[in-house]
Amino acid sequence: QAKQAGRNCFRSCEPDHTEQAKQKLEMEQDLRTALKEEQLFLVYQPQVNPDNGMVIGVEALIRWRHPEKGIVPPFRFIPLAEETQLIIPIGNWVLRQACMQAKEWLDAGKPVKMAVNVSNIQFSQDDFIIQVQQALKNTGLPARWLELEITESVAVKQLEWVKNRLHELKALGVSLALDDFGTGFSSLSYLKEFPIDKLKIDRSFIMDICHHRDESVMVKSIIQMAHGLGMRVVAEGVEEATQLAFLAQLRCHLIQGYLFSPPVEASRCTQMITEGFKLPKVEFFGCEDK
């Protein structure tokens, strides 16, 4: 039976494989063109102070305006970019572009901290520190307005090496955030080993904080731990006013999510930075399933 299925698969899956490989190759070519012809662009999502609605920071998120496919989201091309090492020039482009925008806001009297996602491949390049330094120098952005987001998966590498690299980055004056916190495999001891300034609680934990006791307990503990360790903490993917109320009560420093705004182009973000957000008036009375 299994053999039969295997044979069937051999016959019917083989052309699929080549089809897939062809599509991948095509996409790789397209991605090279995208980089050359400026089809890539950044959108920015505000990070909001839950006490007063002010925009304290923004996260830069990449998009691809494909000539035929329209806007392509990062989950559709970042993995391929990593596989083909194209993430290195792309990542450097993102760094420069984000620093340029942050400098523009700074000069306009609307300073915000600019958070940039860094792929592990990019992080591991010999010249990564130099790339960061140059992006700052060429745009004139003071380092304290740049924040680099890394994920727990960098810790899979040699610990000492990662630690040194993080210290080198800190020495430049940039701040460091640990993205998607809670989803990786890193041990808590990294948190005290690494010079991390900020934790970003992953959206998957935030989603259920008002409905599931477990998630609410974990988020509460993460926020308290961050406070205890002297780190800042951001909640990602906040969509509802009750989630905001819960997080504000726990003194979560910053809120990022569709409740305030999805990622938007720079001009729209400027308006949000200028005006801030009106806070919804909701109180949190506790979790539904106790």
Ligand code: C2E
């Ligand atoms: P991330 O760094 O964790 O970014 C947060 C993602 O959550 C973004 O998706 C954002 O649009 C989405 N998000 C924010 N608030 C909400 C919400 O309230 N509800 C929901 N459903 N989603 C929300 P996006 O822009 O599609 O990016 C996905 C991932 O792609 C990012 O996750 C990051 O890992 C990666 N990425 C994006 N831009 C870059 C980049 O420039 N370089 C690298 N290396 N990776 C990037």
Ligand code: MG
């Ligand atoms: Mg991020």
Ligand code: MG
């Ligand atoms: Mg994240």
Ligand code: MG
């Ligand atoms: Mg991520």
